[in-house]
Amino acid sequence: MRKATICVILVFILIFVSPTCFAYGPTEFEHDHLYYIQNQNSGKYLTVNGNNIEQRSLSYNQNQRFFVRFIKSSDGFDYYSFIPDCCKGYKIDVENAWDINGANIGIYGDNTYVPSAQNFRFILNSNLRYQIMPEVSSTRVFDVANASTLDGANIALFTRRSINDSLVTAQQFKLYTVELSVMSYNCVDSSKHLDYSCESMFSDCAEFAKDTWNGYRAGVVRKYIPIIRPKDISIIGKQTLPAGIAGITYFVEKEIHISIAVWDTLTGNQRNNLVIHEIGHALGMGHIDDTSNVLYYAVNSTISLESSNRSSYDFAYSQY
16 A cells, blocks of 8 residues: 555555564564574574574575564464575474473474474563564573584574573574565465456556566466456556555455546656555565665655565565
8 A cells, every 4th residue: 555645555454464462572573574583692693404493694595584474363472483585385393392491493394283383472581682482382492502602503492591591692582674575465366376457547557567577477467357367456446545545455355446536646657666566565565665666665666676576576476
């Protein structure tokens, strides 16, 4: 969703807003984003090595980036999964769902037998430092073995230390965002296509938006053909939208609404930008805080994709 003057874009579905938790939960970061996760004792970062999780110095590689996805709220806590950017079909997992000291932390495909072994909550200590506790335990958290500061040191579960313990920093982590934004929702169908229809006044810009996204991933966005293809999203003009908003993507209704009153004031590039942006939401991508980005929460004249858009699209596509 975009405002044309104040320029704020929001995905306008209140029923999809995930609940938050005040005592436990990452109140200082947004879920459904990609992060580097740094241990506060060693200064090193969670890293995938084979099927194992260990700590290593920051390399900026995909095996150090984790997508933090909201899973559920249960018993007053918010739970999240960690999806490694290097192998998106896997999640961080507690080996054998063990609730014992030394239980190894690794990665595993979807754990349908004990899904709670892949669900984690954040315990906020101070200064944006968190302990990470799995759903399978109420007493143990991620810990660097022997409080090591060395590359390759293993990550395992150990009894949670109090914040006054001198070794607690080996159990504390900070999250640093990577420039990527993906939502939990999209309008893509089971065949991994987004087939759109649109009113005639938007047809040229919709075609341009289709070509823009398909220039990176060919054939995903397609024009709806009655009978032959199911319709996944409709682009509809509305005379006005609330408070100067230029466009809104509705996931339940599978509709993109565009304000005709705002549309009439936009340049050609701004119109293309708006439609590229809203189709990006329909593909499952969120906002990127860069004033020149097509997914910035403001109408601008950008009509090409940047690396952050491509990375976001890669991750969104892996979740279809």
